[in-house]
Amino acid sequence: MLRSWADPRSRVAANDVGGYAVLLNLVHVNINVSDLDRAIAFYERIGFHVMHRLEGEGSDTMGPATSRGAVMSLSDDPRASCKIELLKWTPSENEPPRERSPYQVGVSRVAIRTKNLLETVEELRSRGVEFLSEPHEIDVVGAKRYVLFRDPDGTLLELIEF
Numbered sequence: 001m002l003r004s005w006a007d008p009r010s011r012v013a014a015n016d017v018g019g020y021a022v023l024l025n026l027v028h029v030n031i032n033v034s035d036l037d038r039a040i041a042f043y044e045r046i047g048f049h050v051m052h053r054l055e056g057e058g059s060d061t062m063g064p065a066t067s068r069g070a071v072m073s074l075s076d077d078p079r080a081s082c083k084i085e086l087l088k089w090t091p092s093e094n095e096p097p098r099e100r101s102p103y104q105v106g107v108s109r110v111a112i113r114t115k116n117l118l119e120t121v122e123e124l125r126s127r128g129v130e131f132l133s134e135p136h137e138i139d140v141v142g143a144k145r146y147v148l149f150r151d152p153d154g155t156l157l158e159l160i161e162f
Helices: 008-015 036-045 117-126
Strands: 028-032 049-055 066-073 083-090 110-114 136-140 143-150 156-161
Touching: 036 049, 036 066, 036 083, 049 083, 117 143, 117 156
Parallel strands: 028 083, 110 156
Antiparallel strands: 049 066, 066 083, 136 143, 143 156
């Protein structure tokens, strides 16, 4: 039986395996960067703050590399529970392309909710953020409008108003 996304039974069924919830929420999105200080400054400019710094921590699953990084959040608001984790790996295999296609395989973009998109765009423009276009009006699952921009390494970011 196909159910609507708004049907609470669908959400429970999707997260229920063996009588207990398996998946709870998205915790963080990892963004590899070429210059950690530049990336932190950019994400602070758009409203994130550093919660934790990572120094020299590596992972056997990632190969023989070390990293520096930062875990960042928009606020202490529980609705802003998803964090970003910026990582600068050493040695870097190669620098990421400056412009990545929104159609490439993998994470295409990271969307960030805002209450008033037009005000947010004007505020971020005053802080030097450049947008790819003017905001687009939409009517999708309660969303009203969105706009796209890139971080210093070309990662596509989206502001979306609900």
